[in-house]
Amino acid sequence: MSIDTSKVADSNATSAAKASKPSKAGAVATWADDRLGLAGAMKKNLRKVFPDHWSFMLGEIALWSFVVVLLTGVFLTFWYVPSMGEVEYQGSYDPLRGVHMSEAYASTLHLSFDVRGGLLLRQMHHWAAMIFIASMMIHLLRVWFTGAFRKPRELNWVIGCLLLFLGTLEGFTGYSLPDDLLSGTGIRAADGFLKATPVVGSYMSFFLFGGEFPGESIIPRLYTIHVLLIPGLLVALVAAHMLLLVYHKHTQWPGPGRTNDNVVGYPMLPVYAAKAGGFFFIVFGVVAIMGATMTINGVWKFGPYDPTKVTAGSQPDWYMGWPDGLLRVIPGWESVIGGYTISWNVMIPILITPPALLVLLIMLPFIDQWITKDKRDHHLLQRPRDAPTRTAIMVALMTFYGLAWAAGGNDIIAIKLHLSINQITYFMRGALFIGPVIAFIITRRWCISLQRHDREKLLHGYETGVIMRSPDGGYSERHLPISESEAYRLTARDREKVFTADGRIDENGVAAPGGRLDGVRAKLSTLMYADNIQKPTRAELEEAHHHAEHEKALTAALTGHAADGHQFDGKRPVDDEALRGD
């Protein structure tokens, strides 16, 4: 790869580097390579190409915030004591001095008030964890909306979903550790969830808590899960996620010179490494400033856990909000069958719906592939509008998530907006089902309209905002053709074909095996593709341009006259132009 670097970085030396005496660094490199043989593997990868787009940064935020969580978490473990043994607090925080509490809570207070930087690190840890989960979610949306999950990247989608699930669990086990009144209430609810499990529920509760709730084992056990088990899995899965990313090479947006067979961007060394490495410091720095200026989980205000106390407005961390919302809006369904209690009011919102949605999320790429029957490798991204049904599916899921999340704050909404909590809850019971359907329809139509707009732009050019008056008094808007690269970008997508089930019935009228499934597939394929606007063919494009030429001829009399306005559409230099009448 030869590159014209004649003008690059004048701050660098202008003459080529000469082979000099072996430096110390060179000697170290030789020593290492003699034993590890890394040069062979590194020569290819050091200049590996990464395409650039702002949306590719979302996953990077997740990665770097995870690193910050690990670093700050290690510090916290030096002072935090995962014990439920009762002690009398004698630290710096006046309001709780002399109060009996668990060692876990006392050490959290010690960390916050008697360790310099302790509160900062606690708050950084919490903020970074929230950023970790939030950025994973947004990264997931980006991957779905742009079709980056398609073959060969389905497995990385699965790993990503598992990371999101484990990250959420990690968050729950983490915010439970201070053993304050709020987190204890969360554990109390978790005990209720376990007990609602059919047949083995009370055993699960007794085993997890080491006896009757709250017992004295839950905090040390959550601690092991929080600092060893889940982080180990997270690190392993993050590593696998990154390895697959490197192996597949990153997806890219289509554009001039960017095809499904190449990857265009900056080399890892130096540009991408510098940008990504610099970005780590930025994420870390932002987290530090958040930890300094935004108090989060001020556990000293809640007091130690007491199973008979609770504060109004008790809520889990935001990422647990949506199952909590489902738990709030479910009617009080509980049945006793054959003398055994089945708590639908806990099972449906907690034990059934969230796992089912996780499985659905994991399966989405495979369902998509089954409908489209598309087994090609895809490395070019799609704009959300170019896959209207797919985009609409995720927006429907997001709507469900958002409504369930809002339901988890129904008490806050009721207080802040002076509404009836009962009415909010009744509304949510309906909205959770109707909202996603409405969102699906609107999103799908919206995308198709945007596709139609793209087609218009291709065929007739962009709207200049210039209104022309014809000799006989009619008004029309002048369109001008878009640039070639813009036009190419708009057409760089697949033409879609609706799957039809016919042709699968043999001459005796016997449907081929799987014939019924094919029917389902055909219906889904119709839903997926039939209404989409396809890009114009070459003939259509030429026809439209011919038409434009004709129109241009009609208005030719105007060209060369003083400016008619389109010069000021922001698409060309206007230095020498003047508006008519100036």
Place this chain on the structure above:
Amino acid sequence: MTDLEKHGDDQHGDDHGTPDDAQGRLPAMTGGYLPVEEPIANPGLPEHTWRPTDVDEGAAKRAERQVSLMFLLSGVCTVLFVVAYFTLDIGDNWTTFGGLGASTLFLGLTLGGALLLIGVGIIQWARKLMADHEIVEMRHPARSSDEDRETTAAVLQTGLEESGLGKHSMIRRTLLLSTGLLAAPAVILLRDLGPSPASVANAEEGTGLKHTFWGTGDRIRVVRDVVGTPIRPADLQIGDLVNGVPDGLLELEGIELQVAKAKAAVIMVKMEPREITPGPGREDWSVDGVICYSKICSHVGCPISLYERTTHHVLCPCHQSTFDLADSAKVVFGPAGRPLPQLHLGVDDEGYLVAEGDFTEPVGPSFWDREK
């Protein structure tokens, strides 16, 4: 082997009926399902344009100075961090500076500044001074070549044959059996995580899911939580709510106290006796309008606490289950499936409120065999 072949064939053979005008395969797709009518040919990578820092030495120098300045300022922030660490007190004055605490605030701001300035500096360096040539790399299919697949399959086959795993079915089965059995120790070792619910159940000690502290003695007084003073019905006004615990519970310590409290906590309210609709068989469970229920929500176990005296409704702040205390604590709203368990109240010789026995049903969240 054959599986691999089949899989490889799928790549091409299953394309039937799919759109196939993938970019980069344009010329080859003449016999495809849809004619390739790419309206616009790929114009190719746009020409590289030089940045001001590439062509103007002054701009490059300026960028160099900017980057170095940021690194220097980062160093200044780090020094300030050390100064803040050793000079600012922590402890109880956590509210200085907008409720944030001087030490926390300045440590965080200086640390954040030090990190941000390094990050911004590096990115400025990368954007302004490092080569900004985009380079092109060709992609390769994620799959291995057919040749590699065949070789690997053959090697696997050889390994399989040389081990004799296919031939010695007895070895295979017994190995599967023995390794499968190893799951048992892994699971069984978890057994002692906790006792079984049945093994801790003891009515006299108030332990287990179905017993509480109220059953550990005869006619235990209801005392106020925290202070532990007994209550006479006349001590309460209409509309009062008292958080109560059984007398003697507060003498427990640590975990024992928490476990006992988590089941035995009650709320006691006083209302006009005529407003009470007693449940069947519970006509004498209240005393002079004083009525007592478990404080632990029957949904997932939060302590309920928000009482509205005019309606006699009590609301759980966790999930908003609402119970009507005048009507056997029936659920009037929310996700709870059952009324709160009611405690049978009576009065002892000295006129203090007592429980006439334990709850008649398990308190707190439902579980599989709570009716048994």
